[in-house]
Amino acid sequence: MVHPSASASALLHHVRTGRARSRAELVALTGASRNTVSARVDQLIAANLLEEGGRGWSTGGRPPTLLRFNSRAGCVLAVDLGVTSVDVAVTDLSAEVLATVGHPIDIADGPRAVLAEVDRLAQQVLAEAGLTPADVCAIGVGVPGPVEVSTGRPVHPPIMPGWHDHPIPDAFGRYGCPVFADNDVNVMALGEMGVAGSVEDVLVIKVGTGIGCGIIVDGQVYRGAQGSAGDIGHISVPLPPGRSVLCRCGNENCLEAIAGGGALLRDAQAAGLPVTSTRELVQLAAQGDGPTLELVRDAGRTIGTVLASLVNFFNPHRIVMTGGVAQAGAPLLAGIREAVYGRSLPLAARKLEITVSEAPEMSGRLGAALMAIEGYLDEDSVSSASRLPAQAAVGPRPAR
């Protein structure tokens, strides 16, 4: 085992995130010897992952040669599978999108049909970016259900009929590269942390058809004992006496059966509002339409009741709302804030930020790209990459 904090991947990470810009800074940061650092930097340069260029400021003696991450050393495919849509992007190794495409699907068509469509879209984005399957270093896939991360197989996903235990990575055999799959909320949480990462404790709450939560502890996805951490959609919510709502999971009064996108549409239609989809309802609420706005704010209050407990327990730095219903914006946030600030401990709530994702429609793809990039650039991949011939580098530099 190579010493983790001076491994090639660790050195690369320091350069990618801007913490070190030269061999000397890598030596200072890691405490490893100049020889060790230089040997591994040479390996990363040979693998085309680092480039030398320019001279830094000297503090005496010869000015250092600057190191730069070569984000065009390869590309990754990022797949964001939803219940009713798929988006596929190809990005460089800095998660910059080179091409992306997406359209409606029905996840219930099953893994074969859906993954064949993903494969078709992947070829389309690669062609658009002037790339080939040989350029793909890794693939990241987010799916709307629980996944055994070590194998990339969904585990009894409640809203993905036919997908249980299906080996998602097998659909990408033509690329001959590692495939990483995880549930969409964990992937979105990575996306919300962004390329620079984070050292904060964050909850990313997705309110779409269902409700889920990605948990970030110290900048890393927290998964728990069986990998099911963050599954807040089936937390029981108190309702007024005499009222109860059956959830698709079989229990009553689950959070998502009361405040998820499906529940919102059901309640709107029951109240005689002329809406035919959650998306339409959310748009109306975002435009200030009174009755839908009140429904969304009520859902926010219910979600906020659960979040108030989680804030006491988890004391996060911030909470980011994402997913289709989060696009309603202000009325959802107002309901959530009312409940959270009204019921959380002052110490935990005082500096807590609750915001809506700045790019909810992109965080799934960005997160899938980051998952693939981090996976690819981890120690083993970098070691193998250093043995690859130069064709692993992205050939034609795509136009931006």
Added chain:
Amino acid sequence: MVHPSASASALLHHVRTGRARSRAELVALTGASRNTVSARVDQLIAANLLEEGGRGWSTGGRPPTLLRFNSRAGCVLAVDLGVTSVDVAVTDLSAEVLATVGHPIDIADGPRAVLAEVDRLAQQVLAEAGLTPADVCAIGVGVPGPVEVSTGRPVHPPIMPGWHDHPIPDAFGRYGCPVFADNDVNVMALGEMGVAGSVEDVLVIKVGTGIGCGIIVDGQVYRGAQGSAGDIGHISVPLPPGRSVLCRCGNENCLEAIAGGGALLRDAQAAGLPVTSTRELVQLAAQGDGPTLELVRDAGRTIGTVLASLVNFFNPHRIVMTGGVAQAGAPLLAGIREAVYGRSLPLAARKLEITVSEAPEMSGRLGAALMAIEGYLDEDSVSSASRLPAQAAVGPRPAR
């Protein structure tokens, strides 16, 4: 900065936890060079923290010299402050108790009076163990309220009047060693992980006068953004219509106002049961007394309702119940299990263990000792220790 995973403290940790028993095994485990490992091992031997002794099995060539952690290189003081009691222990560097003493106090007597008593008890245990203040390497203190860990000052502790912002470490100036203070639940959680530590995700729930939770992520205490993580006593609990309970925090229907030790005593007395303390009530329930047993089981159900949500969110490997009320044992567990297994997701609950602490009355002292030992043996302390003369070692070996 020294490379963390081959630092002297990391090498020491590997030997203490039995992961490595020789220089060769340390080299294999850390990937550091033989020279680096040997230099740091020599430093640890000079500091009296490691000892050489015996020969291991050879796999060819000269058999390796075995290394052993010298747990008698010093001692630590472990202070477990409760609302109504104080316990002080002196332990060796393996957290083995050499002497301990404790008695009732009232935390509301304020920091000066209480800490003077702690100091008196500390001198008593040191004398009993045949040790002197100069032998003390570090001090760990658990208190029943939130603490700013970096300074050891309580932060608006609700049940410690007069303690806000009091610098606890200053009371131990005579020892001239580092003092670590944290809230009692985090300290107990460390104690439950034990000397060997853990890599699991665990919730340690203390049900005493109040209710709190120590969160262990991957074997480490998780504190959150402001250090208030785990403060579950004031999570709102749904009550039947028409019933509401005012909590000392000013809110209504907080978990501890309904299911804490104080609430149990209040409800028992309101029901006309002849009990005068929570301790008496808990003893009756543990002995199978019907009416008190039912009260404790009900409290378990209420606590279980909150834990069911936290299990969905956090997906822990196990939950350990501790504190005075946990000593009721079976009836409390029965209520908790009923609610948790009835409402948690099957995936999260399937392998979840819920148990009562095996030594609830010792976990506070053990945790305080471990906090002090880990703090002392971290990198800086080991570096300074290596510059200390031999008198830092525990002189007379105490009888066991």
